Amino acid sequence: MDKFENKKLSELLELAREWGLSGYSKLKKTELIRLLTRKVSQLAVKSPRKASPAAPASKKVSPKTNPARPTSSKVAERKAAARKTAAAHHKAAAVGKRLPEAYQDGRMTLLTRDPFWLYCYWDLTDEQQEKLWSGDNPSLRLVEDTGAGAPAREVKRIPLARGARSWYIQVDAADRPYRAELGHSGPGGEFLPLAASNLSNRAPATVASSGGVEFVLPGKAQKTAAAAAAASSVEATREQADRMFVLSAGARRGFAGSGEALSELAERLQRGLASEQLHSGAQAQPPAQEQADYWLVVDAELIVYGATVPGSRVTIRNMPVEVDGSGRFWARLALPDGTLNVPIHGRSPDGRFERQARIEARRATEPPR
Amino acid sequence: MSARGSVSFVLHAHLPFVRHPEHERFLEEDWLFEAITECYLPLLMTFEDLLQRGVRFRLNLVLTPTLLSMLSDPLLQGRYRRHLEGLIELADREVRRTRGDPCLQPLARMYRDRFRGAWDRYQACGGDLIGSFAELERQGCLEILTSAATHAFLPLLSPWPEAVRAQLRCAVRTHRRLLGRSPRAIWLPECGMYQDLDRLLGEQGLTTTVIDAHGLLHATPRPLLGVFAPAITPAGLVLFARDLESSRQVWSAREGYPGHPDYRDFYRDIGWDLPLNMVGPWIQPTGERKATGIKYHRITGPTPHKELYQPALASRRAALHAAHFVSERREQVNTLAPHLGGRDALIVAPFDAELFGHWWHEGPLFLAEVLRLLDLAPDLESASFASFLRASPPLQVVTPYLSSWGQHGYCGVWLDPSNEWIYNHLHHATERMIKLARAHPDEKGWTRRALDQCAREVLLAQSSDFPFMMKMGTTVDYAVRRVREHLEAAHELAQQIESGRIRRRALASLERRHNLFPDIDYRDFA
Numbered sequence: 001m002d003k004f005e006n007k008k009l010s011e012l013l014e015l016a017r018e019w020g021l022s023g024y025s026k027l028k029k030t031e032l033i034r035l036l037t038r039k040v041s042q043l044a045v046k047s048p049r050k051a052s053p054a055a056p057a058s059k060k061v062s063p064k065t066n067p068a069r070p071t072s073s074k075v076a077e078r079k080a081a082a083r084k085t086a087a088a089h090h091k092a093a094a095v096g097k098r099l100p101e102a103y104q105d106g107r108m109t110l111l112t113r114d115p116f117w118l119y120c121y122w123d124l125t126d127e128q129q130e131k132l133w134s135g136d137n138p139s140l141r142l143v144e145d146t147g148a149g150a151p152a153r154e155v156k157r158i159p160l161a162r163g164a165r166s167w168y169i170q171v172d173a174a175d176r177p178y179r180a181e182l183g184h185s186g187p188g189g190e191f192l193p194l195a196a197s198n199l200s201n202r203a204p205a206t207v208a209s210s211g212g213v214e215f216v217l218p219g220k221a222q223k224t225a226a227a228a229a230a231a232s233s234v235e236a237t238r239e240q241a242d243r244m245f246v247l248s249a250g251a252r253r254g255f256a257g258s259g260e261a262l263s264e265l266a267e268r269l270q271r272g273l274a275s276e277q278l279h280s281g282a283q284a285q286p287p288a289q290e291q292a293d294y295w296l297v298v299d300a301e302l303i304v305y306g307a308t309v310p311g312s313r314v315t316i317r318n319m320p321v322e323v324d325g326s327g328r329f330w331a332r333l334a335l336p337d338g339t340l341n342v343p344i345h346g347r348s349p350d351g352r353f354e355r356q357a358r359i360e361a362r363r364a365t366e367p368p369r
Numbered sequence: 370m371s372a373r374g375s376v377s378f379v380l381h382a383h384l385p386f387v388r389h390p391e392h393e394r395f396l397e398e399d400w401l402f403e404a405i406t407e408c409y410l411p412l413l414m415t416f417e418d419l420l421q422r423g424v425r426f427r428l429n430l431v432l433t434p435t436l437l438s439m440l441s442d443p444l445l446q447g448r449y450r451r452h453l454e455g456l457i458e459l460a461d462r463e464v465r466r467t468r469g470d471p472c473l474q475p476l477a478r479m480y481r482d483r484f485r486g487a488w489d490r491y492q493a494c495g496g497d498l499i500g501s502f503a504e505l506e507r508q509g510c511l512e513i514l515t516s517a518a519t520h521a522f523l524p525l526l527s528p529w530p531e532a533v534r535a536q537l538r539c540a541v542r543t544h545r546r547l548l549g550r551s552p553r554a555i556w557l558p559e560c561g562m563y564q565d566l567d568r569l570l571g572e573q574g575l576t577t578t579v580i581d582a583h584g585l586l587h588a589t590p591r592p593l594l595g596v597f598a599p600a601i602t603p604a605g606l607v608l609f610a611r612d613l614e615s616s617r618q619v620w621s622a623r624e625g626y627p628g629h630p631d632y633r634d635f636y637r638d639i640g641w642d643l644p645l646n647m648v649g650p651w652i653q654p655t656g657e658r659k660a661t662g663i664k665y666h667r668i669t670g671p672t673p674h675k676e677l678y679q680p681a682l683a684s685r686r687a688a689l690h691a692a693h694f695v696s697e698r699r700e701q702v703n704t705l706a707p708h709l710g711g712r713d714a715l716i717v718a719p720f721d722a723e724l725f726g727h728w729w730h731e732g733p734l735f736l737a738e739v740l741r742l743l744d745l746a747p748d749l750e751s752a753s754f755a756s757f758l759r760a761s762p763p764l765q766v767v768t769p770y771l772s773s774w775g776q777h778g779y780c781g782v783w784l785d786p787s788n789e790w791i792y793n794h795l796h797h798a799t800e801r802m803i804k805l806a807r808a809h810p811d812e813k814g815w816t817r818r819a820l821d822q823c824a825r826e827v828l829l830a831q832s833s834d835f836p837f838m839m840k841m842g843t844t845v846d847y848a849v850r851r852v853r854e855h856l857e858a859a860h861e862l863a864q865q866i867e868s869g870r871i872r873r874r875a876l877a878s879l880e881r882r883h884n885l886f887p888d889i890d891y892r893d894f895a
Contacts, residue, residue: 015393099794099853099856099857099860100860103793103797105797105800107793107796109792109796111524111525111528111784112524112779112780114777114779114780114781115779119789121789121793123793123797174771175770198528201524201527201563201771202564202770203770203771203772203779204587204770205587207587207591208588208589208591211590212589212590213593216601216763216764216766234593234709234710234712235593235710236593240593241591241593243708244592244593244595244597244708245586245591247595247597247705247708248582248585248595248596248597248612249582
């Protein structure tokens with residue numbers, strides 16, 4: 001460890017302090033070096049901190065993905081190596097050595113992941129668990145919060161497999177606050193809640209109405225005459241809002257010739273979904289009660305979406321779909337095993353132009369064993 | 370007379386808190402060192418140069434509390450100096466090695482001069498980069514934004530407003546301590562907005578923020594001016610929204626400037642290319658290779674074949690791209706004008722600061738040229754948020770909901786099967802911290818120190834960077850280790866506080882290692 005030899009005593013003392021060592025202040029230089037060397041070798045044994053092989057790629061990458069750089073095969077290799085170690089560590093990561101696996105504090109948390117998926121997890125007390133799993137039809141219930149005093153509206157009830165601790169819940173639109181509850185059925189089939197979550201964040205996937213326009217001057221609480229005048233210089237109409245929506249999405253020269261703008265518009269503004277990553281069984285039917293204690297069901301659907309000139313006529317698999325005021329459309333399709341061909345056809349509002357696209361999706365399910 | 374418009378750049382400079390006194394050389398600390406050499410110093414010198422040349426420019430710069438903490442940390446400053454000295458030595462050796470090679474030698478000299486320039490500038494301010502940026506703010510060129518204390522993704526903390534408040538209070542305090550003034554504008558980590566956040570921001574005097582385009586477009590009621598004018602929430606938070614078109618020109622894989630063949634290639638680095646005996650001391654002590662920062666090739670094309678970098682060619686390309694960017698903005702402003710009711714268009718262009726100089730070597734050149742052209746243009750100008758609002762434009766009142774600038778625009782990046790396991794632990798620790806803060810309204814001595822440290826650990830565990838790394842599959846083991854380390858520390862401290870038996874030596878050691886936010890106040894969680 002000649003790297004220590006070259007240092008001054010004061011520097012070594014500083015190092016020992018930085019490293020959180022104790023009892024070093026009275027040591028001679030040689031003893032201090034021995035202490036530091038020992039510490040280094042201990043660290044090397046205790047935490048064989050593997051340098052990530054993906055040095056360039058391991059730099060914190062922006063959420064916008066790093067800019068277009070052609071990657072050499074070398075880089076791809078390094079990335080693959082990084083992924084391998086990542087996967088290995090992920091498995092080991094779930095439970096900390098000194099962290100309890102659960103806290104059993106009865107907490108139930110509901111998070112909005114995107115406009116179509118909520119994520120709920122819970123950490124029940126022994127008593128709650130006992131009641132939940134011994135009750136009839138233990139289930140997760142999603143209710144819509146309709147404001148103070150009003151009775152909550154049940155949106156869906158998801159039967160739970162014994163031991164479930166979290167769930168991805170699909171909703172038509174997370175544009176209203178939801179609450180999740182855990183409970184079981186009472187004698188009359190009514191839902192008996194044992195735990196309830198917070199209210200979820202609202203995440204609309206579509207544009208709001210353009211009514212109720214109000215302008216203010218920054219820093220001033222009330223509307224002023226000047227603000228009102230300024231407001232009137234822009235028409236408070238749906239057409240104005242539609243136009244600005246499209247312009248804001250980058251479709252500056254009209255829709256023609258900005259293919260990427262359109263797909264980005266569709267992706268960022270219409271859908272917030274990566275369904276292939278989700279393992280929610282929220283849509284699945286539970287098996288009959290007499291089956292084994294543990295069960296698993298899987299299913300998949302296909303969501304097709306896009307955008308075009310407002311007023312166009314669009315079909316997906318020869319079925320007409322609705323094109324909204326901003327030109328956006330989507331459809332949700334069943335995706336059985338095998339190959340699914342999805343032709344998409346668009347015709348301009350005046351009928352003069354036509355475009356066609358096709359998506360081929362292949363599904364191969366290995367049923368639970 | 371053509372239409373008028375403003376372009377408001379936002380450079381988001383952020384790194385998670387990475388400081389490991391227990392190791393002499395720590396791979397992840399390189400993130401900071403690389404960013405200082407390749408990004409923060411070049412940007413600083415770019416702005417100072419523009420100012421000296423009399424160019425009038427304004428833009429927004431985010432300096433997150435964790436980055437501020439690291440930039441002002443004496444241990445990391447000392448390590449950075451050693452790191453830069455090493456780089457200069459490596460560049461000197463490269464100049465000697467390439468003697469007689471008319472192609473490589475000028476490139477080696479370029480790096481040597483650049484590193485020496487960085488050294489001189491760093492020494493000139495005594496390592497106080499923050500002070501230098503603060504001076505630019507005083508000159509009116511920069512508006513410096515804060516962010517949440519440890520860059521927590523706030524929508525996933527929203528069930529605990531106390532925790533969000535603690536993130537914000539600690540951020541404001543750190544900003545004031547290191548930059549000398551209270552921030553008015555905040556960069557929400559990952560642009561993560563949700564519907565009640567405006568009120569919490571307002572409580573801390575934060576009145577301006579940036580959200581992604583769909584965050585504003587999906588607000589209620591619909592914004593009549595799209596993303597081309599700021600809006601205001603009922604609680605008084607001014608919302609600037611990202612313009613997708615200008616973003617795409619810089620970021621896009623297909624149309625983006627930084628991928629041009631003339632620009633320097635990021636991945637070819639002598640740390641990978643040269644024999645071990647030449648770069649040995651500059652890569653990992655274990656012998657594993659890493660990038661050094663000296664890169665001799667240009668992007669050239671999509672194949673692994675790379676040609677040598679030609680600085681003159683690259684500068685010319687950066688100038689052309691800058692001219693293109695400005696002319697595109699002019700065209701955009703002209704297209705928008707008929708629909709804005711006589712108002713000037715505003716174009717908000719936020720980027721990760723590390724794009725400029727680190728990923729995109731010529732980024733600072735491009736930015737300088739854009740700012741210069743905007744100053745020359747009679748119809749366009751660069752603006753900071755504050756300078757734009759100084760004209761008191763009327764703002765439409767809207768209520769925004771959930772949005773972020775992450776992939777798909779919501780929370781999916783930070784809440785996903787790869788990282789969902791952290792939330793039960795994280796939320797438990799958060800809730801426990803809130804309870805502790807309420808149970809101990811005014812502690813002194815060791816209990817106070819334990820409570821403060823517990824608050825630090827909880828804040829650190831909340832960093833959005835860790836779930837992000839887990840999701841992206843980069844440095845996953847480090848991210849997992851860090852989240853667990855902070856959660857475990859918080860867990861143990863909470864147990865000690867609850868039992869009244871503080872382990873003082875362990876606490877003191879923890880305070881030395883996780884030493885950010887010296888003026889933290891655990892009561893922020895109450």
